[in-house]
Amino acid sequence: MVHTEELPALTSQLLQSYCALRAYGHPTPIQDWPVNLVLDRLYQLVLIKCTFSRIPDCLRQAKQLRMLQVQAALTELPRWLDATTYPHLVYLDVSSNDLRNLPLTLATMPELMFVIARENTRLTPHLAPHANDADPTALLRYLKLCAKGVMEQQRHIRVMLLGLPMVGKSALLECLKHAGSSTPARLLHDRVRTQCPVIEPVEHRVKHKQLARQGVDTLHCLFTDPPGTPADDMFGLESL
């Protein structure tokens, strides 16, 4: 095992002789890693307690890799993590990172048997239960199911209205529900105070170009409009 800070000091010749490399600790910045890091005999690579947010590009050279474990601050896995880069990869452990998604290319890696992604608390909800399953094959099995089906852009969000009573929350919700050019200029709003939380789905035709380009033509908003909270009730909350 080497400390990641020591990596740059290792000679290519020495690295070439390694079959397994376990690097531990705070790394040097990725750009300082040896450009010609020779890892082509490497079978096992374990990088633990690192702080980088993406897997270093130089690791693409480890074509013989069977086991890869990265515990860092990864926010996404690289596009090149696929069957072409790692044709023999059997075990991938990306637990304890900051991943939101996992690429479906993992499902097409021929020898991959295990994908472990526990303790990635930001994972999208549909992946999370499989990532946290005690069965180490559950996540890959699910990714294979996803790869077989159709994927699309998530288009559901929640919108929560918060504020003092009578500030206009329910009026705003009512206003947002009205659509179309034939509506009057002003809403006739005669509702009395909201007495209990209103939870209501509202569909909205998207005009935001980037959102539309992302595949969201209709945004599905689940509005929650609770009764206004009087100031006396609020100030008991811990202040910032």
Added chain:
Amino acid sequence: MAAAVRFFVSAENTVFLILIKGQGLDKDMAKARAKSPPDTCESEKVTLSWLSYIKEVVTIHNQEGRVMLIGTHRDSAQDRGSYSMDLAALEAVYSSLVRHESPHLKFAPCPLFIDTLDLHLDQASVWSAIEVEAFQLLRDQRVPKYINACSDEMELYSKDAAAPKYGSRDEFLGMHVFRGLHKDQLVSAYASLLKLGYIIALPSGDPIILKPRWFAAAASITLSPEPNPETDGNIRTVTIITERDRPGYITRGALCDRLMEVKDEAWSHLEWPVNEDEARIQANQLVDFLLDIGIVLVDPASIRSGAAVLTQVASGDVVACCLCVL
């Protein structure tokens, strides 16, 4: 804060709209600053309190939220000639909020000052701002098609008055929308619907609530002793009057009866069945749900004495009510 609101504030992919009255904000802030020692006005305090709570919740649940600050009553501000000063005050409040941005909680680029009843420009500007925040929240969130389909289906379900309000997990996953899904896909669909707020699983796990709107309404009803004009403050929601001799105490049967009597229009989401037996079953289940989330609690001391006592927690107050053991 109503316990029900606390319960519903945690959610995935949420845009929080914090509304304050924009008209008069400048004056209120100036008045508060002129105090000795200088203070902040009510709107500022409320905004910061909400932000504190939201921040705590999204951080604990490792969620990501987006916050928009909206000042209302722009039309009144224009009528009274305070628009530009109120806008500046709104921007000052916004600046103080943005300092609390975190990886979990991001802010819209600027506050909005609107007339909430304006169906053209202001409606469009609010939607536009929501879209911008949605874009940030949903970026890179590719999901299997059935995940979106299940959410769409639950939106329709929530509008169907005849559809059950709760059910066991197995009954729920037996619904037609889930037909043909692999068991792993069912797990994912269930997790997504929970996170997105289309269904609610209470700590006991089963049954699950299929109509959050129904439950939100029911959880907002407060128990109260007989009204006392001298001591009552602002009674804000429907209250269920408890026993006169033992304020805050009520038998389970009486609690169910009184829940079933709440039928005015503002509480129409309770959707009590016409059939009284069915309504009573639902009321009993409702009491169990309220027990489950601690809105109604059983007093251990009374269990020992053979008469289980429920206490209700609402808005920080504890009101006791009694459940007779049959």
